[in-house]
Amino acid sequence: MDxxxxxxxxxxxxxxxxxxxxxIYQLIASYGPAVDRGDADATAALWLADSTYDWxxxxxxxxxxxxxxxxxxxxxxxxxxxxxxxxxxxxxxFDGESATAIGYSRLYRRDGDHFQLFRLSANRWELVKTRxxxxxxxxxxxxxDGAPEARALLEPAPAAR
Amino acid sequence: MDxxxxxxxxxxxxxxxxxxxxxIYQLIASYGPAVDRGDADATAALWLADSTYDWxxxxxxxxxxxxxxxxxxxxxxxxxxxxxxxxxxxxxxFDGESATAIGYSRLYRRDGDHFQLFRLSANRWELVKTRxxxxxxxxxxxxxDGAPEARALLEPAPAAR
Amino acid sequence: MDxxxxxxxxxxxxxxxxxxxxxIYQLIASYGPAVDRGDADATAALWLADSTYDWxxxxxxxxxxxxxxxxxxxxxxxxxxxxxxxxxxxxxxFDGESATAIGYSRLYRRDGDHFQLFRLSANRWELVKTRxxxxxxxxxxxxxDGAPEARALLEPAPAAR
Numbered sequence: 001m002d003x004x005x006x007x008x009x010x011x012x013x014x015x016x017x018x019x020x021x022x023x024i025y026q027l028i029a030s031y032g033p034a035v036d037r038g039d040a041d042a043t044a045a046l047w048l049a050d051s052t053y054d055w056x057x058x059x060x061x062x063x064x065x066x067x068x069x070x071x072x073x074x075x076x077x078x079x080x081x082x083x084x085x086x087x088x089x090x091x092x093x094f095d096g097e098s099a100t101a102i103g104y105s106r107l108y109r110r111d112g113d114h115f116q117l118f119r120l121s122a123n124r125w126e127l128v129k130t131r132x133x134x135x136x137x138x139x140x141x142x143x144x145d146g147a148p149e150a151r152a153l154l155e156p157a158p159a160a161r
Numbered sequence: 162m163d164x165x166x167x168x169x170x171x172x173x174x175x176x177x178x179x180x181x182x183x184x185i186y187q188l189i190a191s192y193g194p195a196v197d198r199g200d201a202d203a204t205a206a207l208w209l210a211d212s213t214y215d216w217x218x219x220x221x222x223x224x225x226x227x228x229x230x231x232x233x234x235x236x237x238x239x240x241x242x243x244x245x246x247x248x249x250x251x252x253x254x255f256d257g258e259s260a261t262a263i264g265y266s267r268l269y270r271r272d273g274d275h276f277q278l279f280r281l282s283a284n285r286w287e288l289v290k291t292r293x294x295x296x297x298x299x300x301x302x303x304x305x306d307g308a309p310e311a312r313a314l315l316e317p318a319p320a321a322r
Numbered sequence: 323m324d325x326x327x328x329x330x331x332x333x334x335x336x337x338x339x340x341x342x343x344x345x346i347y348q349l350i351a352s353y354g355p356a357v358d359r360g361d362a363d364a365t366a367a368l369w370l371a372d373s374t375y376d377w378x379x380x381x382x383x384x385x386x387x388x389x390x391x392x393x394x395x396x397x398x399x400x401x402x403x404x405x406x407x408x409x410x411x412x413x414x415x416f417d418g419e420s421a422t423a424i425g426y427s428r429l430y431r432r433d434g435d436h437f438q439l440f441r442l443s444a445n446r447w448e449l450v451k452t453r454x455x456x457x458x459x460x461x462x463x464x465x466x467d468g469a470p471e472a473r474a475l476l477e478p479a480p481a482a483r
Contacts, residue, residue, distance in 0.1 A: 007330050008168050014337055015175055021344055022182055029252040033263050033315035036283070036305070042317075082307040084281055086249050086265050088408050091351040102355050104408050108281050110306045115281045120406055120430050120437045122358070144358070145432045146404040154355035156364075169329050176336055183343055190413040194424050194476035197444070197466070203478075243468040245442055247410050247426050269442050271467045276442045 017094070023134045024092055024101055024127060032085040040070040047136045048128065054140040056121070082110025083118075090125070093157040097129040098137075100157035105141055120144050124153040178255070184295045185253055185262055185288060193246040201231040208297045209289065215301040217282070243271025244279075251286070254318040258290040259298075261318035266302055281305050285314040339416070345456045346414055346423055346449060354407040362392040369458045370450065376462040378443070404432025405440075412447070415479040419451040420459075422479035427463055442466050446475040 002010070027046055034042040044063035047053065053060040053069075060069050069075060086108065090101035107119040121141035128137050142150035163171070188207055195203040205224035208214065214221040214230070221230050230236060247269065251262035268280040282302035289298050303311035324332070349368055356364040366385035369375065375382040375391075382391050391397060408430065412423035429441040443463035450459050464472035 004327060004330060005165060007334065008165060008172070011172055011330070011333055011337060012168065014341065015172060015179070018179055018337070018340055018344060019175065021348075022179060025250060026182075026252055029250045029264065030317070032249070032265065033252055033283075033317070037312040037315040039316075079312065080307055082305045082311075084265050084283075084305045086267075088354070089250050089347060089351045089411050091348055091355055103351065104354065104406050106408075108278070108305070115278045115305075117278070117430070117437045117439070122355075122406075144404045144406045144430070144437075146402055150404075151359040151401065154359040155361075156352070156355070166326060169326060169333070172333055173329065176333060176340070179340055180336065183340060186411060187343075187413060190411045190425065191478070193410070193426065194413055194444075194478070198473040198476040200477075240473065241468055243466045243472075245426050245444075245466045247428075250411050269439070269466070276439045276466075278439070 020094065020099070020129065020134070021092060024090065024099060024125075027127070027134050027136070028087050028090055028101060028103070028125065032087055035070055035075070035085050036079055036083060038070060038076065038079055040067040043067065043070050048130075051136055052138045053136070054138070056141055056143060078109065082115075084108045087123070090123075091156065095157060099127045099129075099134070101125040101127060102154050102156060104144075122150040122153040181255065181260070181290065181295070182253060185251065185260055185286075188288070188295050188297070189248050189251055189262060189264070189286065193248055196231055196236070196246050197240055197244060199231060199237065199240055201228040204228065204231050209291075212297055213299045214297070215299070217302055217304060239270065243276075245269045248284070251284075252317065256318060260288045260290075260295070262286040262288060263315050263317060265305075283311040283314040342416065342421065342451065342456070343414060346412065346421055346447075349449070349456050349458070350409050350412055350423060350425070350447065354409055357392055357397070357407050358401055358405060360392060360398065360401055362389040365389065365392050370452075373458055374460045375458070376460070378463055378465065400431065404437075406430045409445070412445075413478065417479060421449045421451075421456070423447040423449060424476050424478060426466075444472040444475040 044067035047063040047066050049062050086106045088104040090103035092099050092101045103123050105121050105123045108115050109118040121143050124140045126138045127134050144150045205228035208224045208227050210223050247267045249265040251264035253260050253262045264284050266282050266284050269276050270279040282304050285301045287299045288295050305311045366389035369385040369388050371384050408428045410426040412425035414421050414423045425445050427443050427445050430437050431440040443465050446462045448460045449456050466472045
């Protein structure tokens with residue numbers, strides 16, 4: 001039988017892992033609302049200074065690049081006519097203070113009187129735990145159009161297997 | 162080094178916050194299945210007696226109003242031809258025993274031999290913790306059709322910033 | 323006032339339930355990426371040897387059957403042209419070491435230059451906790467096309483009411 005101190009130590013370790021998982025769920029769940037309300041600061045704050053967002057077009061670099069993307073004419077146009085960036089519940093694998101989350105993103109756009117699923121992508125988020133919480137080191141998306149590149153993003157990190 | 166008693170107290174506090182988060186995920190995840198199987202009682206039980214559901218049409222008041230909505234001819238017609246009310250993973254901010262959850266809802270309807278995304282809305286849930294668990298004080302939805310009103314629903318509560 | 327030992331015991335019990343909930347979220351979130359990257363082994367490993375997947379066509383039996391489904395020409399064709407199997411956040415009810423999760427699945431397929439919502443189904447997962455983690459005892463899907471059978475899958479297990 002473990003001592004009370006050992007049991008408390010085990011609880012602390014398990015609870016931290018649950019907190020990490022929920023924190024990553026919340027980070028990913030906050031992305032869509034942030035970009036869809038046009039909040040460049042909140043979106044940028046999710047990324048590390050030295051990070052990337054490879055959405056399939058020109059590579060976006062760091063929180064500054066992410067902020068510029070949200071403030072761009074193109075993005076303002078998308079949300080001005082109606083848009084939603086919806087993430088799926090991610091599958092997460094941990095490696096110490098790093099994590100890999102895989103899942104799907106859907107960009108819906110209003111088109112006349114209906115909604116169109118404009119982009120449907122495989123997503124791979126590489127995340128790190130900082131003193132201020134979990135942040136994005138890199139995110140990559142690829143359209144699920146049959147390209148092997150999209151399927152490769154859905155591979156879990158080795159630690160998970 | 163904290164005493165064992167202090168560590169247990171810290172664990173209890175953190176665990177309660179995780180339980181709250183999961184309880185809200187579960188509440189929001191239970192809404193769609195409840196309305197889509199036509200279960201007025203289960204749907205109504207999510208709302209406080211003194212509460213609102215502002216879905217964009219006539220304001221629905223309290224659990225009784227929610228029950229009447231689920232039992233309406235209109236709703237029965239929708240589920241009779243095939244429908245799904247699917248919520249996204251919400252982003253939650255807490256303020257003591259209250260919480261604000263933001264995210265997206267999609268109403269799909271069967272249309273002949275295919276499915277149509279009939280409504281796509283920004284969602285804002287205001288929730289309170291009662292002795293019986295978390296309940297809805299208010300929920301508001303707005304179509305993401307470019308109206309600033311929809312984007313405003315996606316603003317997190319001030320505590321989160 | 324409870325003793326420290328009683329408080330630690332209560333924490334262990336509550337934490338285990340949270341871990342169970344997150345483990346089931348993760349299991350369900352891992353299904354889509356596994357089938358969409360064509361990983362028969364990872365998909366099969368989610369099911370018990372003595373289990374079923376009733377997707378609405380020929381009944382799939384056990385992990386072996388699930389692996390054969392993923393390796394089939396039909397499935398390879400689907401992912402070869404572009405597909406995503408996206409699950410919603412499930413609503414879970416526990417009964418000891420068993421659980422029932424209800425929610426929605428969507429199969430999107432690439433069709434020319436756009437994405438089509440090919441199947442939208444009610445889902446019911448019956449899960450059991452094994453020494454190796456949570457596994458699927460049975461999963462049933464039905465298209466939400468107005469059939470009462472689909473609505474019946476969305477009924478929570480009795481323990482939850």
